[in-house]
Amino acid sequence: MTFEYGSIPKPEDVDIVIPTIRNLDFLEQWRPFFEKHKLIIVQDGDPSRVVQIPPGFNYELYNRNDIERILGKKADCISFKDSACRCFGFLVSKAKYVYTIDDDCFVAEDPEGNKINALEQHLKNISTPSTPFFFNTLYDPFAPGSDFVRGYPFSLREGVETVVSHGLWLNIPDYDAPTQLVKPAERNTRYVNAVMTVPKGSLFPMCGMNLTFNREVIGPAMYFGLMGHGQPLGRYDDMWAGWCTKVICDHLSLGVKTGLPYIWHSKASNPFTNLKKEYKGIFWQEEIIPFFQSVTLSEDCQTVCDCYLELAQKVGEELSDLDPYFSKLSKAMITWIEAWKELNPEASSEPLPASK
């Protein structure tokens, strides 16, 4: 469908949040695409380690000491020694959009050999509507040269606001530890030239490696949970955020797209370490996913913050039998929203449950 890109965001509207940077090549490769944006780097481990940022970038660097100084007691909701700490960057950003990317993700090439400006594609995805209520067989109807096919109801063609753009990975695919162990040599070489809406009612595995979202709208749902140091779980931070986000998007009629752009994922993480982090999640998710597939939010939840607080409450009620961890996580979800409202006072003026 012909769509006027009225509002492709300006560089100052988009911050780039990176959980940590151990690789100087990373910023050099992305320089042409990132240097007009503010980088927010959230250092995940020892605060005394020095993170080197090459000259010419506009950045803010936060370590654990900064997180504790800024959030006080609420810092407990931010994971330590885990890339899940990246969500602190979402809290402190003032931009409308966030692009978050891992430091082992490099610039990919399309089949014609052109370097892919991933962020530009994300901003196209997020500036055009999503169509979650009916499947379009020619993929994104707002892509150039495409449209809605015969039989697509006209009343649904306006679509809904897109708030998440989930990009993919060439080279090392985002596999769990068991699949990594079984298929150590598998590489993703298939460039699929498509963007599509994840349909309403379908959950998807949201990966945080190459992800853009509308922080002003869906930011409060992008909490990456309690992972890493002192927690029984790792590598489920982005999954958790994805499940919560999708349930809330479906409730509020907001859109999620997946597909292009690709980045080049350079390095498989250690499958043995990953298995240790993941193994509880692998069986917990067999109960968590049916919970998210069936949970319903009440009609009067009309803001993302309200939806998230109701979801936090239901997590506490319905998942804590699985493990006491989910009671702790439920409380952390509430703390996260308190922190969000403190740092983003425009997000909501409603009183928090705790202060009622």
Add this chain to the structure above:
Amino acid sequence: MTFEYGSIPKPEDVDIVIPTIRNLDFLEQWRPFFEKHKLIIVQDGDPSRVVQIPPGFNYELYNRNDIERILGKKADCISFKDSACRCFGFLVSKAKYVYTIDDDCFVAEDPEGNKINALEQHLKNISTPSTPFFFNTLYDPFAPGSDFVRGYPFSLREGVETVVSHGLWLNIPDYDAPTQLVKPAERNTRYVNAVMTVPKGSLFPMCGMNLTFNREVIGPAMYFGLMGHGQPLGRYDDMWAGWCTKVICDHLSLGVKTGLPYIWHSKASNPFTNLKKEYKGIFWQEEIIPFFQSVTLSEDCQTVCDCYLELAQKVGEELSDLDPYFSKLSKAMITWIEAWKELNPEASSEPLPASK
């Protein structure tokens, strides 16, 4: 996921159903891929017109006289002077699978310039499971070099039986008349190298131009309705079959895939003629689609025939206020199942509602 193609169908397991052939080039182009299969050609107009089939093909040709001879009074459920008559071919086939294709669809090329054996890709799609309960961001996890990504629940990786493979079209996209009129020059040049499952709960616009299905399982739902001569509607035959099929697949946990293979769609049909055929459908579908999105089938409907009969009854009850056409269509849907059971006695031994 590694999957043993234990049962790629043999040529005698797959019939090719073509609504009519006005173009001799069509069969010559497809000869290398079609000549081992039986062709079932259903002539849609004047029975006295001679349809020329080049030598070397194994075929059955049915015209209106044959349809009336074989079905007697039940022939009323088969459309006349409309390509919707193709579903008669589904009735009389004895093969496990059907590939149906229009005579303006030619062999396409992939981006490397290789001629695409569309049927072979369809049979790969239909011989591997579908995954309708959770979205896989790397598309078909059973494609070579692909798998389920991190966060995909292991209990859902076995998938379900695929019964429909919906292929796409390069060159002339399958647009409705209003879109054709607005974008007369648009061509589909985007080769998307992916196959995916249409998620549970999502309807999709099923096009009959390039479609394979498991006739033994889902055949009774592949009724192309009452279109063309004496009917108020055209160009909704495949859409109708697609809505019914998807609702029944969701109820019975059967899978529908869309994406590869592409064919080359050579010729846009006349948009003015199309508008005349479609215009009632364009506003009717605004009520039909909410009906299909919300209809539920009862627990005791455990065969496709039973599901279809219950759906026929609900169409009669819930859509006939929209237009008396839907009462007629509801009765034709029941006649279709009677005809199906007569010609396919193994389909079901249950008594029909009419004979109870």
